[in-house]
Amino acid sequence: MHHIISIKEITREEIDEILDRASAIDQGAFDPDALKRKILAILFFEPSTRTQMSFASAMLRLGGKVINLGSVETSSIVKGETLADTISVVSGYADAIVLRHPKEGAARLASEFSTVPVINAGDGAGQHPSQTLLDLFTIRQSMPLDGIDVGFLGDLRYGRTAHSLAVALSRYGVRIHTITPKGLELPPSLTDDLLDGGTEIVVHEHLEDIISELDVLYVTRIQRERFPDPGAYASIASGYRVTPEVLTDVSDRFILMHPLPRVDEIDTRVDALSCARYFQQARNGVPVRMAMLQKVLS
Amino acid sequence: MKGKPEDGLLISPIRNGTVIDHIDAGEGLSVLRILGIIGRTTEALSVATNVESRQMGRKDIVKIENRELLKEEVDRISLIAPKASINIIRNFHVERKIGVEIPSEVIGVIRCPNPGCISNANEPIDSSFACQPRGYRCRYCETLITRDIASYII
Ligand SMILES: [Zn+2]
Numbered sequence: 001m002h003h004i005i006s007i008k009e010i011t012r013e014e015i016d017e018i019l020d021r022a023s024a025i026d027q028g029a030f031d032p033d034a035l036k037r038k039i040l041a042i043l044f045f046e047p048s049t050r051t052q053m054s055f056a057s058a059m060l061r062l063g064g065k066v067i068n069l070g071s072v073e074t075s076s077i078v079k080g081e082t083l084a085d086t087i088s089v090v091s092g093y094a095d096a097i098v099l100r101h102p103k104e105g106a107a108r109l110a111s112e113f114s115t116v117p118v119i120n121a122g123d124g125a126g127q128h129p130s131q132t133l134l135d136l137f138t139i140r141q142s143m144p145l146d147g148i149d150v151g152f153l154g155d156l157r158y159g160r161t162a163h164s165l166a167v168a169l170s171r172y173g174v175r176i177h178t179i180t181p182k183g184l185e186l187p188p189s190l191t192d193d194l195l196d197g198g199t200e201i202v203v204h205e206h207l208e209d210i211i212s213e214l215d216v217l218y219v220t221r222i223q224r225e226r227f228p229d230p231g232a233y234a235s236i237a238s239g240y241r242v243t244p245e246v247l248t249d250v251s252d253r254f255i256l257m258h259p260l261p262r263v264d265e266i267d268t269r270v271d272a273l274s275c276a277r278y279f280q281q282a283r284n285g286v287p288v289r290m291a292m293l294q295k296v297l298s
Numbered sequence: 299m300k301g302k303p304e305d306g307l308l309i310s311p312i313r314n315g316t317v318i319d320h321i322d323a324g325e326g327l328s329v330l331r332i333l334g335i336i337g338r339t340t341e342a343l344s345v346a347t348n349v350e351s352r353q354m355g356r357k358d359i360v361k362i363e364n365r366e367l368l369k370e371e372v373d374r375i376s377l378i379a380p381k382a383s384i385n386i387i388r389n390f391h392v393e394r395k396i397g398v399e400i401p402s403e404v405i406g407v408i409r410c411p412n413p414g415c416i417s418n419a420n421e422p423i424d425s426s427f428a429c430q431p432r433g434y435r436c437r438y439c440e441t442l443i444t445r446d447i448a449s450y451i452i
Contacts, residue, residue, distance in 0.1 A: 105416040105438025
């Protein structure tokens with residue numbers, strides 16, 4: 001039985017296999033009845049409408065069916081049932097489970113109690129492998145992953161999408177550049193993991209110092225809650241804002257990514273530039289999730 | 299335990315039981331805690347702390363009468379006293395010496411420091427940590443404990 005829980009335990013070969021399959025699917029090369037008569041249980045213990053819709057769409061496009069937990073408030077969870085019990089029951093109703101849960105490690109626990117494959121669709125501040133795979137897929141649509149220069153801008157301390165992507169990219173000999181406000185740097189344990197894996201990390205103070213050498217810039221939101229003083233937040237956030245002016249010297253193959261939703265960290269004038277890939281990135285969620293479902297269900 | 303005068307002054311030999319020697323200085327009480335010996339106990343115990351040691355500078359020694367440690371108890375001790383040596387004593391003689399081995403996985407012994415971790419929620423699972431070169435990594439949330447492991451012992 002094959003679960004997809006954490007990007008850390010997915011090998012480069014498995015990543016390539018999923019991305020290759022997603023490419024074929026994206027070009028229309030898939031069997032619309034591939035998962036006919038299969039049922040996917042979507043268990044979301046915290047709202048994330050888009051991820052949920054994207055998984056449901058992926059399942060339906062492959063001819064499968066979807067059942068849903070419904071609202072957490074009306075189900076038995078509020079009565080104090082353990083996640084372990086919920087998973088034991090639900091794995092009897094479906095052929096695979098997609099789980100989103102506010103506690104870190106919830107998907108690992110689910111995989112221990114489930115009799116069917118579990119896909120992690122985000123567990124608290126932990127892992128969210130489908131986001132990472134669609135991020136990789138988006139980069140690969142523009143350039144090969146090997147040896148590229150990827151910049152991460154914004155909140156790298158709490159930004160889990162950036163953490164997982166950095167870990168995945170470390171399998172491809174990528175050089176990582178970080179541009180963060182003070183206090184929102186990569187966590188030391190992650191930095192150590194990346195360095196142990198032979199990844200080069202370069203820390204920059206200003207985006208202008210490095211932007212012309214980057215192949216990819218991955219922007220994450222700096223959350224207001226991280227700063228007790230609203231004035232401090234405003235001045236810091238504006239210093240990390242991406243505008244058309246900042247992007248004047250970028251290389252020909254440069255792309256700009258963001259996991260969305262954005263607030264104001266990317267100027268909407270940037271949307272019209274050919275390097276802006278964040279809406280494409282969001283669309284890529286469906287073919288990548290179709291490839292993931294096929295991997296665990298067939 | 300004859301011929302070891304440096305111990306003898308502080309703690310007298312025991313007839314039957316376990317002597318845990320070469321504990322990192324100051325960790326003797328943590329060793330007791332990890333063995334579940336806290337507060338009221340019927341075991342006859344002696345703990346010597348900050349004893350001079352040729353190998354270690356200073357060390358702690360714990361002696362527990364009438365109790366022979368089990369393998370998993372010995373493994374737990376490795377968390378905080380990786381250099382410890384354990385002697386099972388019968389009738390004043392060292393019956394068996396057990397070296398401490400660092401297990402690859404530690405289950406149900408330490409609590410995850412991450413309050414958002416599912417292993418701290420009300421679920422029917424034990425905490426589980428993988429022993430890695432830089433510390434102990436939670437199987438669930440992947441938090442890495444790099445120091446002060448004794449304070450996370452359940
Ligand atoms: Zn944990």
